[in-house]
Amino acid sequence: MHPPSHRRPQVSICDGIALEYGRTHEACGPARRTFALWLAAATTGPVLWISPAWEVDQLNPDGMMNFACPSRFLFLHARRQDDLLWATEEALRAGQVPLVVTDLPAPPALKPVRRLHLAAQSGGRHGPQPLGLLLTPGSGGAAGIESRWHLSPDHRDQHHHWQLQRLRARTLPPRSWRMHHPAPRARLEVVQPPLAVVS
Numbered sequence: 001m002h003p004p005s006h007r008r009p010q011v012s013i014c015d016g017i018a019l020e021y022g023r024t025h026e027a028c029g030p031a032r033r034t035f036a037l038w039l040a041a042a043t044t045g046p047v048l049w050i051s052p053a054w055e056v057d058q059l060n061p062d063g064m065m066n067f068a069c070p071s072r073f074l075f076l077h078a079r080r081q082d083d084l085l086w087a088t089e090e091a092l093r094a095g096q097v098p099l100v101v102t103d104l105p106a107p108p109a110l111k112p113v114r115r116l117h118l119a120a121q122s123g124g125r126h127g128p129q130p131l132g133l134l135l136t137p138g139s140g141g142a143a144g145i146e147s148r149w150h151l152s153p154d155h156r157d158q159h160h161h162w163q164l165q166r167l168r169a170r171t172l173p174p175r176s177w178r179m180h181h182p183a184p185r186a187r188l189e190v191v192q193p194p195l196a197v198v199s
Contacts (some may be wrong), residue, residue: 001003002050003099007020008021008022008023008129009021009022009128009129011039011042011043011099012042012133013039013042014177014179014187014189014190015145015190016164016177016190016194017144017164017177017190018171019039019131019133019147020131020146020147021098021124021128021129021130021131022120022121022124022129022130022131023117023118023120023121023130023131023132023146023147024061024092024113024116024117024120024133024134024146025129025131025132025133025134025145025146025147025149025177026094026107026133026134026135026136026140026142026145026148026149027133027134027135027136027140027145027148027149027151028135028136028137028138028139028140028141028148028149028150028152028167029055029091029138029139029140029149029150029151029152029165030152030153031152031153031162032135032136032150032151033059033103034067034137034151034153034162035149035151035164036049036101036133037064037067037068038067038188039099040067040068040072040073040099040101041067041185042065043086043131044099044101045072045098045099046072046073046074046096046097046098046099047068047072047073047093047095047097047098047099047100047101048073048074048076048097048099048100048101049068049073049074049075049076049101049102049103049105050076050078050084050087050091050100050101050102050107051075051077051078051102051103052078052084052103053077053078053079054113055103055105056109058075059073059075060062065140066181066183066184066185067185068070068123068185071100074097081105084103084104085101085102085104085108085112085115085116088100088116088119088132088134089112089115089116090119091130092116092119092120092122092123092125092130092132093119094123095122095123095124095126095127095128095129095130097126097127097130098128098130098131099130099131099133100130100131100132100133101133101135102132102133102134102135103135104134104135104136105137106136106137107134107136107140107141107142107143108134108143109143109193110143110144110183113142113143113144113145114144116132116134117144117146119132120132123150126143133166139167140167144186145168146169146170147165147166147168147169147170147172148166148167148168148169149164149165149167150165150167151164151165152166153180159180159182159195160180160181160190161169161178161179162178162179162181163176163177163178163179164176164177164178164179165177165197166190166197167197171181173195173196174196175194175195175196175197176194176195176196176197177190177192177195178190178191178192179191
């Protein structure tokens with residue numbers, strides 16, 4: 001007999017592309033906020049979106065409509081950089097929202113990420129564990145993250161295409177997908193088989 005599986009519940013963005021609850025993940029690249037909206041669309045319930053109050057670019061509800069209903073989102077604007085990770089940790093530990101997205105100006109170090117993992121696990125003591133998603137510029141680089149995803153636009157003609165890369169995951173190899181969003185609120189489609197990412 002095989003021992004029972006202890007795999008955590010996952011949220012599936014598309015066939016073959018899923019992120020584990022109870023952990024903190026990272027999305028980077030020029031379309032990282034689109035990745036967060038994809039993830040929000042794949043979940044149910046409220047989404048807490050934490051961002052710096054000094055950041056000029058904030059989410060536009062009109063732009064969110066194609067992915068998820070803006071009324072599901074709660075926005076928190078932190079006035080200090082230290083408050084971004086503090087608020088993320090507290091929100092994950094509370095376990096009241098299934099998805100906590102934090103827009104960061106730079107990737108965090110290992111110790112804060114470990115605290116976020118523990119907070120996400122603790123947040124499930126009275127129900128399902130939440131999922132944390134850190135948005136970081138460039139190619140990311142948060143230490144100790146559960147998985148790292150890079151998303152960039154690859155639009156052609158009138159079709160909305162993206163290039164998605166899984167740069168890092170604890171138990172899965174790097175992979176690359178070409179994605180298509182056929183219509184507003186429609187499920188994402190993979191338009192080519194996943195490819196290995198050459199580092």
